[in-house]
Amino acid sequence: MPNGDNWQSDVLRDLRGASGPPSSVPPAPPTAAQEPTAAQEPSAPQASGTERIPAPTQPPAPAPTPAPQQVPAPPRPRRPSAPDSRAVVDNVLSGTARRPQRGEPVGVRITRAVRRIVSSSAAREVAELTRTAEALxxxxxxxxxxxxxxxxxxxxxxxxxxxxxxxxxxxxxxxxxxxxxxxxxxxxxxxxxxxxxxxxxxxxxxxxxxxxxxxxxxxxxxxxxxxxxxxxxxxxxxxxxxxxxxxxxxxxxxxxxxxxxxxxxxxxxxxxxxxxxxxxxxxxxxxxxxxxxxxxxxxxxxxxxxxxxxxxxxxxxxxxxxxxxxxxxxxxxxxxxxxxxxxxxxxxxxxxxxxxxxxxxxxxxxxxxxxxxxxxxxxxxxxxxxx
The missing domain is CATH 3.40.50.300 (P-loop containing nucleotide triphosphate hydrolases)
Known part of the structure; x- marks a missing residue:
């Protein structure tokens, strides 16, 4: 019996895939360093003629980076609620059917079986069924x-x-x-x-x-x-x-x-x-x-x-x-x-x-x-x- 191709194999195994995480807003870029103010400039020379060495200035602390905000995922569409099961045949009619018959009377089946045994039709029938199965x-x-x-x-x-x-x-x-x-x-x-x-x-x-x-x-x-x-x-x-x-x-x-x-x-x-x-x-x-x-x-x-x-x-x-x-x-x-x-x-x-x-x-x-x-x-x- 021939096997299916890749498409058939893919269908028969689980096709479930994980969905990607929700997208987020990228973090804001850090703020630029502040420029030195006038209070941070070197002091003017003293009247005595000696110069005071200015103290080294500390760089300003960077502004805190805001936490990334999560964009809420779009709501999934609501699936309809499961309907109640319903019987194919109503209970009132469930006992009215008779026992099913065979397609042919027993006499016809016996006659057909005897003919197939004594004739060559059985071999032809098997060959035809084989070709039919291969096509299907x-x-x-x-x-x-x-x-x-x-x-x-x-x-x-x-x-x-x-x-x-x-x-x-x-x-x-x-x-x-x-x-x-x-x-x-x-x-x-x-x-x-x-x-x-x-x-x-x-x-x-x-x-x-x-x-x-x-x-x-x-x-x-x-x-x-x-x-x-x-x-x-x-x-x-x-x-x-x-x-x-x-x-x-x-x-x-x-x-x-x-x-x-x-x-x-x-x-x-x-x-x-x-x-x-x-x-x-x-x-x-x-x-x-x-x-x-x-x-x-x-x-x-x-x-x-x-x-x-x-x-x-x-x-x-x-x-x-x-x-x-x-x-x-x-x-x-x-x-x-x-x-x-x-x-x-x-x-x-x-x-x-x-x-x-x-x-x-x-x-x-x-x-x-x-x-x-x-x-x-x-x-x-x-x-x-x-x-």
């Missing part, structure tokens, strides 16, 4: 930011963002950040299995400072398995908002701490989503494998064709099949979308994903895990092309 483990010189959005709700964008984040956290050695930039309707904390929330994206915009270390920053984030952290968009309040200036401050400040950041954006054409798409190094458009879903997504891709070329070249569409038998020809639809210049990946139907709730990768169907790894590798490679 490439070092970065600066943090890569990947924005995930959609043109409508229910397209699976949060699921796609969670799959990407967990794939990067599994394969990479440097820290991975998942950011929820959909404060009003986001469900990324639930999908990632977070239990409580405290600090949000808007809160951190007023807290993060350049001299903070990685340890300081992660104290405001939600710890996830492996080497991943979550920054929620809100505490689940209805009507919560995130302005573009707060989003930009947070993403610029956090970029140097994390090798890869995956942003679960609002749906287009929200302003934060447009800013996230233009500022990221790669973009993912989630679309349901339905006629109305692909129609609206195709319109967005046509609009992107009028933007600078790197926008469409760095975009991947993920077609999510919500049912076992979709109402469109998925392969033909993918080819039509690729004609715009964007990449296209198909996320197969998976019972575990379709049920919602906490994403558990060990319960995903094998085709889903392979598709997610391929998607993560291609998106990461696209982000590497734009510096």
């Amino acid at each position: 483990q490439q070092p970065v010189t600066t943090g890569r930011q990947i924005a995930v959005t959609s043109i409508r709700g229910g397209a699976g964008k949060t699921t796609v963002a969670a799959l990407l984040g967990t794939a990067y956290a599994h394969y990479r050695q440097d820290p991975v950040l998942l950011v929820e930039a959909d404060p009003a309707l986001g469900s990324l904390p639930l999908r990632l299995g977070a239990e409580t929330l405290r600090w949000t994206t808007a809160d951190l915009a007023d807290i993060v400072e350049p001299q903070m270390s990685l340890l300081d920053v992660t104290g405001y984030l939600v710890q996830l398995p492996e080497n991943a952290w979550l920054l929620p968009g809100s505490q689940g309040q209805i009507g919560a908002m995130l302005d573009t200036s707060a989003y930009e401050r947070v993403m610029v400040a956090l970029r140097r701490y994390f090798g890869v950041s995956v942003v679960d954006c609002e749906t287009l054409p929200a302003e934060v989503a447009r800013v996230a798409l233009s500022a990221s190094q790669a973009r993912v458009l989630a679309a349901p494998a339905t006629l109305d879903g692909v129609t609206s997504t195709y319109a967005v891709l046509q609009w992107m064709q009028g933007l600078p070329r790197h926008m469409i070249d760095g975009t991947v569409v993920v077609l999510s099949t919500m049912v076992a038998r979709p109402g469109i020809d998925v392969a033909a639809t993918a080819e039509k979308l690729r004609s715009t210049g964007a990449g296209v990946h198909v996320l197969p139907y998976d019972r575990h994903l379709a049920a919602g709730g906490v994403l558990r990768t060990e319960l995903l169907a094998r085709p889903t895990r392979l598709a997610a790894a391929r998607l993560a590798a291609e998106v990461f490679q696209l982000s590497q092309k734009r510096r």
